[in-house]
Amino acid sequence: MTNLLKNQIIIDGLEYCNWNREILEDLWKGGITAIHATLVYWENTEESFNKIIEFEKLISNNKDIICHAKTSQDIIDAKKNNKVAFIFGFQNSAPIANDIYLVEKFFQKGLRFMQLTYNNQTPLAGGCFEPKDSGVSRFGKAVIEEMNHLGMIVDLSHAGKITCLEAIEFSKKPVAISHANPSFFHKSLRNIDDEVLKKLVNKNGFIGLSLYPYHLKNLGNCKIEDFCTMIRKLIDLIGSENIGIGSDLCLNWSDEVVMWMRNGKWTKKTDYGESKDKNIKWPKQPDWYQKPSDINNLFEAMCLNNINENIAEKIIGTNWLNFMKNHF
Amino acid sequence: MTNLLKNQIIIDGLEYCNWNREILEDLWKGGITAIHATLVYWENTEESFNKIIEFEKLISNNKDIICHAKTSQDIIDAKKNNKVAFIFGFQNSAPIANDIYLVEKFFQKGLRFMQLTYNNQTPLAGGCFEPKDSGVSRFGKAVIEEMNHLGMIVDLSHAGKITCLEAIEFSKKPVAISHANPSFFHKSLRNIDDEVLKKLVNKNGFIGLSLYPYHLKNLGNCKIEDFCTMIRKLIDLIGSENIGIGSDLCLNWSDEVVMWMRNGKWTKKTDYGESKDKNIKWPKQPDWYQKPSDINNLFEAMCLNNINENIAEKIIGTNWLNFMKNHF
Numbered sequence: 001m002t003n004l005l006k007n008q009i010i011i012d013g014l015e016y017c018n019w020n021r022e023i024l025e026d027l028w029k030g031g032i033t034a035i036h037a038t039l040v041y042w043e044n045t046e047e048s049f050n051k052i053i054e055f056e057k058l059i060s061n062n063k064d065i066i067c068h069a070k071t072s073q074d075i076i077d078a079k080k081n082n083k084v085a086f087i088f089g090f091q092n093s094a095p096i097a098n099d100i101y102l103v104e105k106f107f108q109k110g111l112r113f114m115q116l117t118y119n120n121q122t123p124l125a126g127g128c129f130e131p132k133d134s135g136v137s138r139f140g141k142a143v144i145e146e147m148n149h150l151g152m153i154v155d156l157s158h159a160g161k162i163t164c165l166e167a168i169e170f171s172k173k174p175v176a177i178s179h180a181n182p183s184f185f186h187k188s189l190r191n192i193d194d195e196v197l198k199k200l201v202n203k204n205g206f207i208g209l210s211l212y213p214y215h216l217k218n219l220g221n222c223k224i225e226d227f228c229t230m231i232r233k234l235i236d237l238i239g240s241e242n243i244g245i246g247s248d249l250c251l252n253w254s255d256e257v258v259m260w261m262r263n264g265k266w267t268k269k270t271d272y273g274e275s276k277d278k279n280i281k282w283p284k285q286p287d288w289y290q291k292p293s294d295i296n297n298l299f300e301a302m303c304l305n306n307i308n309e310n311i312a313e314k315i316i317g318t319n320w321l322n323f324m325k326n327h328f
Numbered sequence: 329m330t331n332l333l334k335n336q337i338i339i340d341g342l343e344y345c346n347w348n349r350e351i352l353e354d355l356w357k358g359g360i361t362a363i364h365a366t367l368v369y370w371e372n373t374e375e376s377f378n379k380i381i382e383f384e385k386l387i388s389n390n391k392d393i394i395c396h397a398k399t400s401q402d403i404i405d406a407k408k409n410n411k412v413a414f415i416f417g418f419q420n421s422a423p424i425a426n427d428i429y430l431v432e433k434f435f436q437k438g439l440r441f442m443q444l445t446y447n448n449q450t451p452l453a454g455g456c457f458e459p460k461d462s463g464v465s466r467f468g469k470a471v472i473e474e475m476n477h478l479g480m481i482v483d484l485s486h487a488g489k490i491t492c493l494e495a496i497e498f499s500k501k502p503v504a505i506s507h508a509n510p511s512f513f514h515k516s517l518r519n520i521d522d523e524v525l526k527k528l529v530n531k532n533g534f535i536g537l538s539l540y541p542y543h544l545k546n547l548g549n550c551k552i553e554d555f556c557t558m559i560r561k562l563i564d565l566i567g568s569e570n571i572g573i574g575s576d577l578c579l580n581w582s583d584e585v586v587m588w589m590r591n592g593k594w595t596k597k598t599d600y601g602e603s604k605d606k607n608i609k610w611p612k613q614p615d616w617y618q619k620p621s622d623i624n625n626l627f628e629a630m631c632l633n634n635i636n637e638n639i640a641e642k643i644i645g646t647n648w649l650n651f652m653k654n655h656f
Contacts, residue, residue: 042426044373094426098370098448099593120426121465123450123594134462137449139594146596265427266451266467268474 009033009079009317010295013208013246014089014157014179018253019058023292027084028065030293033317034075034085036178036246039111041091041118042264045102048095052088052109059086070110072325087324089113089155089178093122093143100142107150112328113178114147115155116140116163119273120266125167126160128189129273133160136167148172151328157190157246164196174204174326179246181210182237185230186217188274194237201238206323208246209234209315213283214274215248220284224297228305231315240311244320245295255281337361337407337645338623341536341574342417342485342507346581347386351620355412356393358621361645362403362413364506364574367439369419369446370592373430376423380416380437387414398438400653415652417441417483417506421450421471428470435478440656441506442475443483444468444491447601448594453495454488456517457601461488464495476500479656485518485574492524502532502654507574509538510565513558514545516602522565529566534651536574537562537643541611542602543576548612552625556633559643568639572648573623583609 010031016038017023027035039051059068069075069085078085088110096102096114106114116136117127124140126133136144144167147154154175156164168175177200183193192200192207200207209231216222217230234243250258259280262273272278288297295316302312338359344366345351355363367379387396397403397413406413416438424430424442434442444464445455452468454461464472472495475482482503484492496503505528511521520528520535528535537559544550545558562571578586587608590601600606616625623644630640 044425044427097372097425098422099372100596101593120467121449121451121462123448126462130462130465132463132465134449134454134458135460137458137460139448142595142597265429267470268428269470 006031008313009075009321011035011075011244011317011320012249012292012295013176013244013320014038014210015247015249015251015292016091017249017251018257020252021062023251024062024066024084027292030291030296032084032292032295033079034069034087034321035292036087036089036113038089038091040095041261042094042266045095045097045099048090048106049109052106052111055086055088068110070112071328072321075321075324087112091115091155091158092118093124094118096143098123098139100139100146103143103146103152104150107152111152113153113155113176115157116143116159116167118158119262125163128158128160130160133162135162136170140167141170144171153324153327161193161196164192165199168196168199168203168205171203174206174323175200176206176208176323178208179210179212179248180207181215182230182234184233186215188214190274191215197234197238201242204242204326206242206244206319208244208320210246210248211286211289212248212250213285216286220286222286224286224288224301225305227298228301228307231302232305232307235307235311240314241319242323243315244323245298245316247289247292247295249285249289249292250282251291253282258282334359336641337403337649339363339403339572339645339648340577340620340623341504341572341648342366343575343577343620344419345577345579346585348580349390351579352390352394352412355620358619358624360412360620360623361407362397362415362649363620364415364417364441366417366419368423369589370422370594373423373425373427376418376434377437380434380439383414383416396438398440399656400649403649403652415440419443419483419486420446421452422446424471426451426467428467428474431471431474431480432478435480439480441481441483441504443485444471444487444495446486447590453491456486456488458488461490463490464498468495469498472499481652481655489521489524492520493527496524496527496531496533499531502534502651503528504534504536504651506536507538507540507576508535509543510558510562512561514543516542518602519543525562525566529570532570534570534572534647536572536648538574538576539614539617540576540578541613544614548614550614552614552616552629553633555626556629556635559630560633560635563635563639568642569647570651571643572651573626573644575617575620575623577613577617577620578610579619581610586610
């Protein structure tokens, strides 16, 4: 950790890791205040409740350095207590199936982020990989109202464009795109075009910038300077208050897991997701973003690349915290 | 039973009843050869497997007069053995959630019909009550291929128009709309317009005509003559081979059940479905169609209303059997 960041709030708006002590210590030594951790993608209700129990055990077994945050105050307290706060999130709405009452049940267990879709259509909305995007359905609207009411963040990562526009408009509370990049930086089904970015920020929504190779210019060979240039352009487009990092780091998983993320159980064929060359392995991360603590590299690079240090500090964490304070 | 129909195949393409001995005896005495019985609407995977067990018990407890049909030969055998064949169907895809492998598991348990949607959007397709119809999704296409492969009938009742058109086009085997009427007879979100009807029959698909009041001209006051006139018009439009009856009779349920059908667990508000006057009770059936055996009234009325007796016999059952022979 650079000395600069010792007292700084650092929040990673999305990671999906097969957590072990080593990665947790990297988070802790890296001075990360909080992360939004993905628990499930395609899992059904029962599997998702079981995953929460697993995470509760993980936290209990490592309670000297991590804790479970259910409120933004818990994040602030974690900082004081020198712990990394875990915020629970689902990257899909599969766990709630057709049952709106499950939203509150998962909320009570600490769920604070839920995506409406993961690439594919759900009963709630359209996914970014669908040839046709339904927008937000009848059930989708009911669930957004429920999430607004409870204080659970509507996450539009992996949603289609029409779904994004409709959900931003419909939600009474600002929504997040926890991990994606602007399309002007790299065209991909997962990245976000200017129209959506502008509408998002007009409703005080939030975007966490992704370090997942398929979302980067030149993929795993993306230069840190280019990433910083993208941030500067994005600030010009939507200002500096509604931007954070959602690294989408996926660590310590076998290659089967990336294929499972793409295919779940929805097809008997093979879907290669964002890989144009049908790569069945995890894509190569940029050299400068290999582990959670590398968010510090990014902070330094932003400062070196004409991003004001105060703004870089906000992007590295304070903006996320302010956004979360609006919800929980 | 009229003597006329004693040797006739009679098939009702959809009923949703809270079965008891009295209703089963009405089926049996009425000379019904087979019915497609709805097992579930909103139920999840486990609840749906449990419902199948309930139906297996029902059949076992009444095996003197009913049996479970898994093939069209089972239907023919049931006729010989003087039993009513039950064909299992789901009025929604909720039971398979996101899991294509569940299609075969339910098939193995005897499931032979499955709707892609029930009014609302699902991961597979768009529902007829959605303001925007997604058409068939990526998962929807995978499931249709699987159903084609297994010999499970794709049922488009309660689907949106775009979903109907796309599924008819995409499915390698003819699809069914097991219970609905033409829109020209009565405009409703559930009824089917001429474009879909023509496309359906061009691909050798099938429609089962409904006696559910919200699908009828003048609702529960619909005259049997008007129903027969509708059938004649429909024959003019699509011929007489692809038409059957799917009465949609819902017997012996409390009023809570009609509200549950409309609302499942997808909303905390109240949805009134097809009832324009917010009726929370089961709608009144026409006098001439109160129980399963009343299909015989309809047969007689068809003959009295200028529908050739041979054609009326086909509509009352043989057409359905021929259609089913294409699948199982």
